[in-house]
Amino acid sequence: xxxxxxxxxxxxxxxxxxxxxxxxxxxxxxxxxxxxxxxxxxxxxxxxxxxxxxxxxxxxxxxxxxxxxxxxxxxxxxxxxxxxxxxxxxxxxxxxxxxxxxxxxxxxxxxxxxxxxxxxxxxxxxxxxxxxxxxxxxxxxxxxxxxxxxxxxxxxxxxxxxxxxxxxxxxxxxxxxxxxxxxxxxxxxxxxxxxxxxxxxxxxxxxxxxxxxxxxxxxxxxxxxxxxxxxxxxxxxxxxxxxxxxxxxxxxxxxxxxxxxxxxxxxxxxxxxxxxxxxxxxxxxxxxxxxxxxxxxxxxxxxxxxxxxxxxxxxxxxxxxxxxxxxxxxxxxxxxxxxxxxxxxxxxxxxxxxxxxxxxxxxxxxxxxxxxxxxxxxxxxxxxxxxxxxxxxxxxxxxxxxxxxxxxxxxxxxxxxxxxxxxxxxxxxxxxxxxxxxxxxxxxxxxxxxxxxxxx
Numbered sequence: 334x335x336x337x338x339x340x341x342x343x344x345x346x347x348x349x350x351x352x353x354x355x356x357x358x359x360x361x362x363x364x365x366x367x368x369x370x371x372x373x374x375x376x377x378x379x380x381x382x383x384x385x386x387x388x389x390x391x392x393x394x395x396x397x398x399x400x401x402x403x404x405x406x407x408x409x410x411x412x413x414x415x416x417x418x419x420x421x422x423x424x425x426x427x428x429x430x431x432x433x434x435x436x437x438x439x440x441x442x443x444x445x446x447x448x449x450x451x452x453x454x455x456x457x458x459x460x461x462x463x464x465x466x467x468x469x470x471x472x473x474x475x476x477x478x479x480x481x482x483x484x485x486x487x488x489x490x491x492x493x494x495x496x497x498x499x500x501x502x503x504x505x506x507x508x509x510x511x512x513x514x515x516x517x518x519x520x521x522x523x524x525x526x527x528x529x530x531x532x533x534x535x536x537x538x539x540x541x542x543x544x545x546x547x548x549x550x551x552x553x554x555x556x557x558x559x560x561x562x563x564x565x566x567x568x569x570x571x572x573x574x575x576x577x578x579x580x581x582x583x584x585x586x587x588x589x590x591x592x593x594x595x596x597x598x599x600x601x602x603x604x605x606x607x608x609x610x611x612x613x614x615x616x617x618x619x620x621x622x623x624x625x626x627x628x629x630x631x632x633x634x635x636x637x638x639x640x641x642x643x644x645x646x647x648x649x650x651x652x653x654x655x656x657x658x659x660x661x662x663x664x665x666x667x668x669x670x671x672x673x674x675x676x677x678x679x680x681x682x683x684x685x686x687x688x689x690x691x692x693x694x695x696x697x698x699x700x701x702x703x704x705x706x707x708x709x710x711x712x713x714x715x716x717x718x719x720x721x722x723x724x725x726x727x728x729x730x731x732x733x734x735x736x737x738x739x740x741x742x743x744x745x746x747x748x749x750x751x752x753x754x755x756x757x758x759x760x761x762x763x764x765x766x767x768x769x770x771x772x773x774x775x776x777x778x779x780x781x782x783x784x785x786x787x788x789x
Contacts, residue, residue: 336362337362337403338399339361339364339405340365340402340403340404340425341364341366342405342406343367343406343410344366344382344387345370345375345382346367348476350382350491351475352430353387354491354492355437355474357386359494363387365387365396366391366396370391374775375775381489392414392415392416394415395419397420400425401425402426403425404417405428405430406429406430407431435514438500438502441472443498443499443500443517444499444500444502444514444515444516445499445518445520445621446514446541447502448538448541449538449551450524451522451662453476453503453522455477455607455610455637456503457475457476457501458635459635460501461473461493461501462481462632463618463623463635464497464499464623465493467627469499470496471500472494472497474502474503475492475503475638476491476503477638477639478638479491480639481635481636506541516541516544517545517546517547518545518617518621519541519545521541521551521557522557522610523551523554523557524538524554524556525556531556538560542564543561545564547566548564549565549568549613549617550567551568551613553569553609558573566617566620568612568613568615569612570605577594577612577615578594579609588602589602589607589608591611593615593625596625598611598629598633600632602641603642603670604666604669604673605669615628640776641656642654642670643655643656645780645781648785652765652766653765653784653787655768655776656769657769658682658769659771661693661699664682664697664701665704667767668704671765672704677706677710678706679709679712679756679759679767680711680712680769681711681714681752681770682701682769683714683716684713684729685770685771685773686716686772687724687728688724691724694731695735701736701743702740702741709742710743710744711741712743713744714745716729717772729745753779753782757787768780
């Protein structure tokens with residue numbers, strides 16, 4: 334395989350970093366830039382990338398100096414970004430992140446693609462762990478850090494580079510790039526409103542499942558249940574007749590037990606939604622030829638992902654939870670899992686952009702109103718914004734007003750640091766503070782800051 338020279342624009346992003354690590358692990362030359370690096374945010378992540386031999390540059394075009402470099406950028410990167418201007422100037426070729434990932438994925442012998450509005454990263458991590466534990470030496474591309482593979486030497490393990498035939502990856506529908514993948518096994522967790530209209534999502538996911546040798550379908554999701562089942566392996570936790578069915582579900586604060594087709598499973602991650610995620614992973618593993626009982630035993634060792642209902646710590650009887658919840662499906666799953674046990678929830682939500690907030694604002698209002706309890710309180714800061722030309726006419730204040738109008742306790746405090754002070758002052762023993770949001774690595778540091786305040 335000829336070695337290439339890649340430059341990743343936005344290398345610290347949740348989709349870019351694991352791809353850069355996989356490419357570097359395959360022996361290619363890798364460098365990159367990131368706006369967060371220039372702004373001095375999340376320094377440990379960039380220090381670790383440097384320790385892997387990846388050169389980092391300011392996002393000012395200075396890292397792009399040779400026409401043979403291939404500049405990899407997401408569809409969100411604008412033409413005015415200096416790296417892209419430099420690439421045009423010197424004649425360096427451009428490649429979308431999704432195109433590079435699809436190229437690597439489609440070249441594998443057994444491509445397992447995980448799609449859906451919610452649960453992609455968890456299911457990808459589960460499948461990756463099963464394959465690793467059963468000696469399959471997979472390559473895994475994830476959008477979140479997989480705790481099983483995180484070590485002091487690899488604290489940001491969102492990718493795994495293996496020599497086996499399986500390439501396991503979550504795939505994204507938000508930019509339409511899911512159409513690029515030709516999976517052997519296509520996993521579809523669910524379809525719900527997020528970045529695109531329902532008609533667009535039905536078309537994208539329908540084509541996705543038809544291209545695969547085996548489609549793994551969640552019959553508990555009304556949209557997915559309508560799909561043809563000619564090539565399907567199905568699953569359900571609600572009693573729908575399916576190939577894999579979960580029964581005897583018993584939730585624990587730190588996990589959940591259940592039986593699938595007579596085989597017991599004990600997960601280290603909580604919530605009924607993770608039973609559904611586990612069935613998806615087990616169905617995909619079976620479709621790839623692995624034994625169900627062995628896969629179920631392996632799955633009991635899955636430790637979860639960073640920022641997926643991750644306990645940051647407890648101080649003064651208050652537990653702080655760091656969570657990736659940012660769309661209606663993810664938020665409802667988190668709140669349902671937490672409300673399986675007593676205690677008031679003090680919720681902080683940072684919308685992951687003005688565009689998504691405008692797209693799904695009504696559904697977010699309905700989700701919070703339905704899943705909050707009378708004693709719960711919700712605080713929103715302004716949406717995350719790192720620059721660009723996005724329309725900012727709809728913000729957090731409008732969301733809060735609509736949630737409050739539906740009888741829930743909700744407040745808008747524009748500044749995030751002030752939100753943290755307010756939550757720490759509000760909390761009392763037995764409460765759980767839940768930090769929710771995406772596309773911003775500093776949210777984990779924000780959760781740690783609140784924990785420190787509680788400790789004082």
